Amino acid sequence: xxxxxxxxxxxxxxxxxxxxxxxxxxxxxxxxxxxxxxxxxxxxxxxxxxxxxxxxxxxxxxxxxxxxxxxxxxxxxxxxxxxxxxxxxxxxxxxxxxxxxxxxxxxxxxxxxxxxxxxxxxxxxxxxxxxxxxxxxxxxxxxxxxxxxxxxxxxxxxxxxxxxxxxxxxxxxxxxxxxxxxxxxxxxxxxxxxxxxxxxxxxxxxxxxxxxxxxxxxxxxxxxxxxxxxxxxxxxxxxxxxxxxxxxxxxxxxxxxxxxxxxxxxxxxx
Amino acid sequence: xxxxxxxxxxxxxxxxxxxxxxxxxxxxxxxxxxxxxxxxxxxxxxxxxxxxxxxxxxxxxxxxxxxxxxxxxxxxxxxxxxxxxxxxxxxxxxxxxxxxxxxxxxxxxxxxxxxxxxxxxxxxxxxxxxxxxxxxxxxxxxxxxxxxxxxxxxxxxxxxxxxxxxxxxxxxxxxxxxxxxxxxxxxxxxxxxxxxxxxxxxxxxxxxxxxxxxxxxxxxxxxxxxxxxxxxxxxxxxxxxxxxxxxxxxxxxxxxxxxxxxxxxxxxxxxxxxxxxxxxxxxxxxxxxxxx
Ligand SMILES: Nc1ncnc2c1ncn2[C@@H]1O[C@H](COP(=O)(O)OP(=O)(O)OP(=O)(O)O)[C@@H](O)[C@H]1O
Ligand SMILES: [Mg+2]
Numbered sequence: 386x387x388x389x390x391x392x393x394x395x396x397x398x399x400x401x402x403x404x405x406x407x408x409x410x411x412x413x414x415x416x417x418x419x420x421x422x423x424x425x426x427x428x429x430x431x432x433x434x435x436x437x438x439x440x441x442x443x444x445x446x447x448x449x450x451x452x453x454x455x456x457x458x459x460x461x462x463x464x465x466x467x468x469x470x471x472x473x474x475x476x477x478x479x480x481x482x483x484x485x486x487x488x489x490x491x492x493x494x495x496x497x498x499x500x501x502x503x504x505x506x507x508x509x510x511x512x513x514x515x516x517x518x519x520x521x522x523x524x525x526x527x528x529x530x531x532x533x534x535x536x537x538x539x540x541x542x543x544x545x546x547x548x549x550x551x552x553x554x555x556x557x558x559x560x561x562x563x564x565x566x567x568x569x570x571x572x573x574x575x576x577x578x579x580x581x582x583x584x585x586x587x588x589x590x591x592x593x594x595x596x597x598x599x600x601x602x603x604x605x606x607x608x609x610x611x612x613x614x615x616x617x618x619x620x621x622x623x624x625x626x627x628x629x630x631x632x633x634x635x636x637x638x639x640x641x642x643x644x645x646x647x648x649x650x651x652x653x654x655x
Numbered sequence: 656x657x658x659x660x661x662x663x664x665x666x667x668x669x670x671x672x673x674x675x676x677x678x679x680x681x682x683x684x685x686x687x688x689x690x691x692x693x694x695x696x697x698x699x700x701x702x703x704x705x706x707x708x709x710x711x712x713x714x715x716x717x718x719x720x721x722x723x724x725x726x727x728x729x730x731x732x733x734x735x736x737x738x739x740x741x742x743x744x745x746x747x748x749x750x751x752x753x754x755x756x757x758x759x760x761x762x763x764x765x766x767x768x769x770x771x772x773x774x775x776x777x778x779x780x781x782x783x784x785x786x787x788x789x790x791x792x793x794x795x796x797x798x799x800x801x802x803x804x805x806x807x808x809x810x811x812x813x814x815x816x817x818x819x820x821x822x823x824x825x826x827x828x829x830x831x832x833x834x835x836x837x838x839x840x841x842x843x844x845x846x847x848x849x850x851x852x853x854x855x856x857x858x859x860x861x862x863x864x865x866x867x868x869x870x871x872x873x874x875x876x877x878x879x880x881x882x883x884x885x886x887x888x889x890x891x892x893x894x895x896x897x898x899x900x901x902x903x904x905x906x907x908x909x910x911x912x913x914x915x916x917x918x919x920x921x922x923x924x925x926x927x928x929x930x931x932x933x934x935x936x937x938x939x940x941x942x943x944x945x946x947x
Binding site for chain 1: 838839840842843844845846847848849850851857858861862864943944945
């Protein structure tokens with residue numbers, strides 16, 4: 386397997402607008418401190434870590450909503466670290482994102498059909514109407530939903546529209562940032578199952594950000610643990626859950642209830 | 656595919672929900688349509704020449720009162736001019752001002768507000784400062800000063816309204832665009848490779864449009880009032896062409912002998928301004944998909 390993403394010593398800082406002096410530029414706060422890792426084609430990578438550890442920030446760098454301040458990000462061998470929007474545009478089809486809050490990520494004044502079709506039009510796809518129908522089929526929504534507005538859908542249905550929009554572009558990589566955290570337990574399970582099936586069927590590479598270790602464990606082949614903007618552990622999922630190395634990982638694992646309280650995590654792996 | 660089976664069981668319940676009847680829209684829209692028709696076809700519809708004076712028919716009461724003359728439905732003023740015809744011709748001025756001043760104000764203010772709120776940065780800095788400085792001038796003084804410089808007339812009235820009120824649009828639209836710009840669907844458009852100007856026009860604008868429409872109809876009402884006030888104090892159109900404000904000013908002097916000369920233009924003005932303000936809300940209720 387080849388690497389789809391290669392990230393080397395990537396730093397990211399953002400302008401701290403709260404402490405901006407009246408004149409002059411805002412001080413910068415460092416959020417990611419030199420991350421190095423790679424994501425293989427077809428890999429399902431779970432990214433975990435406490436709130437504020439930089440998971441979303443890292444994800445937004447991968448789809449280049451944010452620009453790293455230092456280091457290098459290669460996508461399929463191409464340096465995308467500092468590419469401007471014009472240069473990124475042809476590449477954008479290839480890495481897509483599913484957002485956490487589907488109410489905010491779907492334009493409330495567009496129909497589902499137009500939401501899914503808009504990115505396709507931008508990238509000059511043919512047979513757009515057919516593709517929209519196919520995408521709806523893929524995520525298990527009736528085709529009649531094309532004419533609906535987002536507020537006419539349930540939370541789980543909205544999140545399916547978000548997934549449909551991403552996969553319709555036939556991307557190679559999808560970033561999913563906490564996509565089930567706003568859903569109830571049964572829709573969570575359905576959306577996760579859908580995502581797992583799609584990844585397998587379409588041969589996608591997936592980065593899955595979540596607080597929920599049991600979800601990560603079920604879905605992901607590898608896991609990256611972030612703590613205060615640094616990678617503390619990055620290994621195959623089985624190995625990590627069987628024998629967490631970093632103290633912080635053990636802390637995270639200890640914080641979730643075990644299915645069987647008599648057995649440690651390690652005894653359940655496999 | 657197996658994962659898709661639960662989806663087909665999903666109900667399409669939308670057809671079961673009835674849209675609410677827009678009474679507000681029908682009443683306000685109805686009155687404005689009547690007014691537009693009356694103004695447009697005034698030369699054919701008006702029973703009399705609005706300027707024709709006839710001292711033998713002066714201060715005729717409206718049709719239901721004793722002493723009314725047939726054909727003078729709403730009576731005549733002290734110079735014998737037909738009140739109904741004058742109101743119909745006055746509607747021409749009122750509507751032209753409402754349309755031109757309202758639209759131009761909305762276009763200028765909303766464009767600047769949209770740019771400031773969405774692009775932020777230096778564009779926002781410049782536009783916001785301009786709005787702040789602009790709003791520091793007292794508006795009535797500003798209007799009178801402007802007309803003093805330009806001379807009274809229809810064009811001056813329209814320019815005065817635009818110059819004073821564009822900031823209202825700019826401020827509201829800027830705040831709205833800023834809030835919309837922080838939504839994930841804007842980030843999603845960027846992930847899709849949409850250019851920023853395109854995102855502003857196809858993603859942000861449709862979400863700010865309902866607000867713009869409500870503001871626009873309010874502004875049209877304001878324009879009608881401002882025109883009436885300025886013609887009341889004789890700063891609007893200078894000929895003796897009938898205006899509602901001018902009629903109210905004349906009617907005021909003879910209110911004890913002929914109340915109808917004051918009351919009918921006043922009621923027309925009131926209904927028109929009310930209708931404009933209700934029209935915006937009614938349109939929003941009816942056509943905004945989010946509220947349907
Ligand atoms: N626009 C911003 N300006 C300044 N600081 C920011 C900005 N966005 C995020 N941060 C900071 O960056 C850090 C990482 O944020 P990030 O959203 O990546 O965390 P996260 O791991 O996704 O957290 P959560 O699990 O709560 O979503 C946080 O400390 C946050 O306060
Ligand atoms: Mg986050």
